[in-house]
Amino acid sequence: MDLKDMSVPLSFIQGVMERMEMILAAQAQKGQPLTWTESREGLLMRHIFSRLNAISKPNVGFRTAFVPQAYPPCTLPFSALTKIMLKDLRLETHHKGKYLILRCIVPSYRLINVMSIVEDECGDVIMLTLRHQDESRSWDEILGCGMILAVKEPYLRRMSDGTNGIIVDHVSNYKHISMKDNLTPDRWQERPPECYEKATTCNITGKELAKENMHFSAISSSYTEGLSRCPTEEELCTLKLNRSEAYFMTDHLESALLDIESVEKMSKPEDNLLLDKARVLYEMQKFREYCDTLKPLAVKDPKNEELRKKLQRGIDRLIEQERGRYKFSKLYDEVTMLRPPVLDHATYIGPVAVKSADHRGRGLFTTKEVKAGDLLLCEKALGLAFVDTSAPNYRGTLLVNAQQGTATIGGQVDLLTIMIQKLQKNPSLIPVISELHHGSYEPVGVSFVDDAPVVDTFLIEKVLSLNIFACPLTTRDCWFGSITKNDVRINKSNAKLGSCGLWKVASYINHSCNINAQRSFIGDMIIVRASRDLAPDTEVFTGYDMPSADGYDELQKKFQHYGFECDCAICQDYRDTDKETHIKRNRLIAAASEEIERLTRSKTAKAEAIVERLAACYTKPALEVPRLGLWDIQFQLAEKYSIYFKPEKIVEFGLKSLESLGYVIQGGEIPCESVTLKVIQWGLMMPLVLRCWALLSLSYHLVAPELEGQAKAYAKITYRVCIGEDETFDKAYRELLL
Ligand SMILES: [Zn+2]
Structure with missing residues (x-):
């Protein structure tokens, strides 16, 4: 990881410093009871003004995100927690074993996080901040006026603007609840007529919501609701297929596939169902299954040109995935067209495997002899935060860690949200991320509670801080430009980068200044090739930073963050x-x-x-x-x-x-x-x-x-x-x- 700082206005830095000091000072108030410094009306007015501000000036200035002190996500079901009221909360405290029931009383807004004012059943009010929410969802769908939320193990914090608020750091620590949920207080419970709606009416409502692009609401409040209303077999199929479509639209790929497969098992599947299934499989990068699903359809209908093209697309991906053969000119074409540059190509993992690398933890090793220039892997990012510093609406994001006293500019804040959302929507990825190097951070070891995945924000944050790579849009344009200008001796080509990504297999490659492989990028694909001839079972090394004749101490400082000292031949010789x-x-x-x-x-x-x-x-x-x-x-x-x-x-x-x-x-x-x-x-x-x-x-x-x-x-x-x-x-x- 080699994100570099960029120029930031001084006044902005001063503002950040003040807020950082405030956060550190607030920690001294840990355990003190919550007191209200503002009336309900005052708080509401201030919120409304901030909201207007956010709406009228959505793209102004730098954004700042503060890294709070880490605490684990809740791993207990609601049934094992006890309810607490706002007035009983303590400052700077993680309320283990408790939950809050809150109702949103004003429209929300979003800066980096989604914020609104909520009340509890005693009528006390406070600001609620939901971190790491889906960028594609509207504020109202995330935290709309009148919504009721159950927040597990709440954390009350002194906010950086001096007020108190509840911040939900882990997306799995809260859920929306319906009027008729047992957790909803009696006095808030209404019995709206839709409670008695039949499954088919739920389906109609769901489709209307979907038309309005409110796919999340369609999933939870309509289709899922309809499935609980004793649908006929036909209604059940329709509800599941519609829900699968909404899941697909919101990137819940695993759930989308489950719904389709459950309908597929019920009767002989129709062609449309198989086409839908193939679409999900493609997005999940299961190209072999994608081709197997489409092949019988193409055989049945040989003149269908569209179908033939779809199948060919799958075959092209299989050739990439299994043989490592890419048409790189196509990758460059896509890079010029797609923003973010997430390419339509498959991952190839070549003759390499992850193995124990003694004191270096795990590393990547060759499984057979390779020659200089051979492709070791060409991997799609698990997540990519693309930062286009030249875009007219570019906004720098500053990630501030008050505890460590560090600040980083770049895509890390966005990448954290991207990864959290991806894991919440596709929980089978949780163990993949938890397995990556996370230093001394202790993961919770529970993946599901109350039928929902447990997503640990601080674990992902740690994993990202140790495993991501800064990346140019393409290495060719970035690096080649500097070679011809003959100024790579001081390799500044990375200095202006803000984009970064996480690549699962590539992240296992350890550092050496004396590299035997080189990484490069085209969009969200990382390409690693051998830079020397390598015998089987050789550990593959790339450089986190370029070595130079006189930069030894500076170089070692950069590795401190990763917790190692380089012991390559160059560094050893320097010491000797x-x-x-x-x-x-x-x-x-x-x-x-x-x-x-x-x-x-x-x-x-x-x-x-x-x-x-x-x-x-x-x-x-x-x-x-x-x-x-x-x-x-x-x-x-x-x-x-x-x-x-x-x-x-x-x-x-x-x-x-x-x-x-x-x-x-x-x-x-x-x-x-x-x-x-x-x-x-x-x-x-x-x-x-x-x-x-x-x-x-x-x-x-x-x-x-x-x-x-x-x-x-x-x-x-x-x-x-x-x-x-x-x-x-x-x-x-x-x-x-x-
Ligand atoms: Zn070294």
Whole structure:
């Protein structure tokens, strides 16, 4: 994870600091009884003004989300909890074993969270905040005026604006209840006529709600209600199929499939039911079952062009999923069209498996021999928060952790909500997320209570903080742009990123500065390719950050968050090398850099002499420990010679620079003794290696034409490793040589 800070207005930061201090100060009031500083009318008026503000200026300024102190979600059913009233609540306290019954008395609004004013049956009022609500739902559907809610184990908190409020951090800690629910207080119970509606009337109401896009309400208050009203077999099928449609529309894919399958079992399924089933299976990325469902239909109706296309779409996904064959040009096309860039492609997990990696916990290992450039995986994100900083309605989101004193800008807040919603709607994913690395956080170990999934906000937050990757829209555009501009030495390409995502298998890959694989992105797909030839059962490493010759301490600081210290060959060597040698190397690097800058066509000896002295400061073989500082200088020299059009020198220092990274290359020296150029062993992959091969190829064109194509072929493999694909290599290569 490498989200970087971006510029934020100072006044905004001051405001955040004040609110942070207020939150920390409020913790001192823990356990004190709740007192009302405002009248009911005052609270309502303030809410109405805030709501108007939110409606009139929906896209202004930064948004801030504060990370509260972690506490577990409730794992007890309502029957095991006792009711509590607002007046009995204590400040900054998690009321274990209790529940509140609240009625919303004004229309709600949303900033990051959905907020409204609620009362209990004593008539006391307070602000209620529901965190991590579905972005696609209307405020009224989430927390509408008159709705009754049961909130488990409420947490009363001093809000960042100084007032008191109840914040529901875990989406599974509350539910809407109907008038006739046993939990609803007697005095609130009405017996509206619809209580006596028949199943078929419920179905009609549900369809009307669905037409209004109120699919959530259609599911709970109509179709599900109708199913409890002794429907006939025909009514039951209709209700379930309509509910399945509403589930599908709201991404409750597992529930949508269950409803369809239960109808499918009742009688010989109609074609439409099978088409609906296939649609759900496709969204669930069950492409084999999707194809199996459609095949009999296509056989029965061979002239149906639409059906044939649908089946072909499934077959294309199967080829991706099972063989790792992608048409990357299609992925790029979709990236330009889709926002968020969630692509219509399948996940391929290649010759790799998750295994124990000793002190590193778990890691990803090769299951067979692979060559540099081979695809290890091409995985769709479980969740992606796309932040388009160039969009006119762009709003930065600041995630503030008052306890840790940290703030991060980017998509993390949105990604947390995306993942929480995904898990609540598709509970089979809960164990998948719980299994990912979560440091010392203790998950609750209960997945269902009161027939609803238990979703732990703080667990997901922890998992995200340790497992997400920042991602560009495409690595090609982001990274290649900086290679041609020749400024990747300070790899700033990630600095302006706010987008981030979670990839299940890729998140098991551990860090090493001495990488043997490289990750790249196209939309929500992460692509990992081997950057060296790897034997079976080799642990795969990518870099969380790029190593540099002098950034050791800075680099280690970044790993503190993940709780490890890098013990790769480069870091070990850095620790083992005495201070004197470090000083000497740094002095020579600076001197060489200066001399290369001054180098002219005829005066080259001095620069080369310094580079030679620098090379003498490295004792361990480059094969074991890549010599980053030396590589950098040697490549700078090769680049400089390209300005003076000295192909022999470019080849000499280009090859030397690759050797400094641990590459073992046979042939290629000028004068040329052999007509083959062969990489016997791949070294450390750095962004500029691609440009190095391009320069070599260009130089061979002039002095050893038979080697030009071979060098270009290595440039192509390097491109595939770094960019993720090589379909766009030829066009990019021409640009690279400009
Ligand atoms: Zn390292």
